[in-house]
Amino acid sequence: MKKKLLRQMLNEWRTNVWLALEFLVVSVVLWYICDYFYASMRTYFAPLGFEYDHCYELTMYDIPETSPEYRPEYANDSAQSEAFREILRRLKQMPEIEAAAYSNNARPFNGSNSGITMGYDSVTGNALRRFATPDFPIIYRYRGANGESPEELAAQLEEGKMLLSDNFFSSSSREPLPSVRELKDAGKKIHYVDYKINGEHPEAQIGSALVPVRYDEFSDWSAFALQDVCRDGFHPDKAMVWYYNELTVRVRPEHDHDIAAKLMAAAPDYLHVGNNLLTNVSSLDDIRRNFQRSTTTQLRNYSAGMGFMMINIFLGLLGTFWFRTQQRVNEIAIRRVNGATRRGIFGRLIGEGVLLLALVTPLAVAADCLLTHYDICAYYGAHHSTALRIAVCAGTSFVLMALMVIAGIWFPARRAMRIEPAQALSIDN
Structure with missing residues (x-):
């Protein structure tokens, strides 16, 4: 046939x-x-590598010097930094809030980016840099590549360690490069490539490798470095004031109803610290929808x-x-x-x-x-x-x-x- x-x-x-x-x-x-x-x-x-349900971004307004409500005693970095920390403490004390954190170019569905270049031996990798205070992994449910919980990752950020996604070096290379876990197991030293101190590239204190976190639902861009800039060799007060411009919280599921109205009701008094005033609460669901x-x-x-x-x-x-x-x-x-x-x-x-x-x-x-x-x-x-x-x-x-x-x-x-x-x-x- x-x-x-x-x-x-x-x-x-x-x-x-x-x-x-x-x-x-x-x-x-x-x-x-x-x-x-x-x-x-x-x-x-x-998989996204993060969760955004029950998460909200709080927009804080900086009261200008021309306003009668401006408090000059909070004009210096030290006082302003303490005001930022006090806002975090007050948020965490609210029964509705599970975790709260400041960040910079770090929250999901964010069009602002900054990069970082790290290296080992003669190999370099460039990826997203995400600055955040320790509770950040808890808010977005980050996970370690070896199964570390968000709380364990938060503790490592508290210690000043940098957390790299497991694909930090391999994501942008067509050559088969080892994962961050393999580098740590092999005892490789990872260093900054962006700058030098006394002519040498300083080494970074690395914590657990992270499960890659995608940029959004339509991109597979997922390599990044997460660190708390206040605990990584920078002046903590200046870092808190000049770097952190995002404030996000995770609300306990049983309290996630009318939470925006509750936070705004607390804005004039409880959440008004120094020259910082809460002006808006946005759901990550809405931010995601608008961003995409x-x-x-x-x-x-x-x-x-x-x-x-x-x-x-x-x-x-x-x-x-x-x-x-x-x-x-x-x-x-x-x-x-x-x-x-x-x-x-x-x-x-x-x-x-x-x-x-x-x-x-x-x-x-x-x-x-x-x-x-x-x-x-x-x-x-x-x-x-x-x-x-x-x-x-x-x-x-x-x-x-x-x-x-x-x-x-x-x-x-x-x-x-x-x-x-x-x-x-x-x-x-």
């Missing part, structure tokens, strides 16, 4: 060459669409456009094989007259289309590999397993095209079967 099909296809090579070229182009385009959706969905549903709105809209528009393209591809292939099968009504009639069964005729027609698709698919996969190698189809930072990525998308593309081919052959062939052979042979095609 296969030999007969191949012989027939070779005899009709002129027609089949153009059909094969159509298969090749459509397969690559369809693979690109599948790859986009695959990378999008795999990125979106990957443009990306969500873009994805929706892309999805609609690619969905429309897939419909056109489906109709194009369906029409091609529908027309091709209708032109073979006489051939179907002759086969029926010579004793061919309906099942045999269906199998031959469908087998011819699927076999041609199978012969073209290796060429299409080679083109897909080139697109992947040069990151022409990369979605955001979605550099997932290349082999799995190509296999899944190529397999999906093949199945979809095979279904289109079968649909394009099945319906007109079924209709042709209903025509009596004598009548079919008298039809002028």
Whole structure:
């Protein structure tokens, strides 16, 4: 059967060459669409590495010197730093609050970034730098790569240790580099690359390696360093005043109702310390929605456009094989007259289309590999397993095209079967 099909296809090579070229182009385009959706969905549903439910950001207003409520005794860094710490203490004393922390470019869904470069031996790694006071891992439920709890990580920040994500050095390198856990186990010394002291790069006191924390739900950017700038060689008062500009809290689940109203009710007196005044409370759910709105809209528009393209591809292939099968009504009639069964005729027609698709698919996969190698189809930072990525998308593309081919052959062939052979042979095609 296969030999007969191949012989027939070779005899009709002129027609089949153009059909094969159509298969090749459509397969690559369809693979690109599948790859986009695959990378999008795999990125979106990957673990975030943090939790943001029951979390809120508190916006503090700095009372200006021109205001009658301004208190000049809090103008210096020491007094202002103590006011910041007092606000944290008061928040933690509230029965509704589980944890509270100051941070800088650290909370989730934050468009402001700062970087840090660390190194070991001759290898350097550059990633996000997140400054935060010790309760920060508790608020967002950070986890250690070896299973350390948020409370254990908070204790390490309290000791002045820097916490690196486990993929700090390997995330931006195509070469296989060891994880932070492996570096610690091997006794490697990690040092700052950004600056020198007495001509030497100072070493960093490293704590537990962290589970990577993604930037947002649409990005796989997840390498970072977390440290409390007040406990890492900086002047603590200046660091507290000049670095920390975010204040976030985690609310106990049983108290997470009308919490914004309760905090704002406490703003004029209980949470008014020095020249700091609470002016707004924002849920991380709302911050997430606003931060990702443009990306969500873009994805929706892309999805609609690619969905429309897939419909056109489906109709194009369906029409091609529908027309091709209708032109073979006489051939179907002759086969029926010579004793061919309906099942045999269906199998031959469908087998011819699927076999041609199978012969073209290796060429299409080679083109897909080139697109992947040069990151022409990369979605955001979605550099997932290349082999799995190509296999899944190529397999999906093949199945979809095979279904289109079968649909394009099945319906007109079924209709042709209903025509009596004598009548079919008298039809002028």
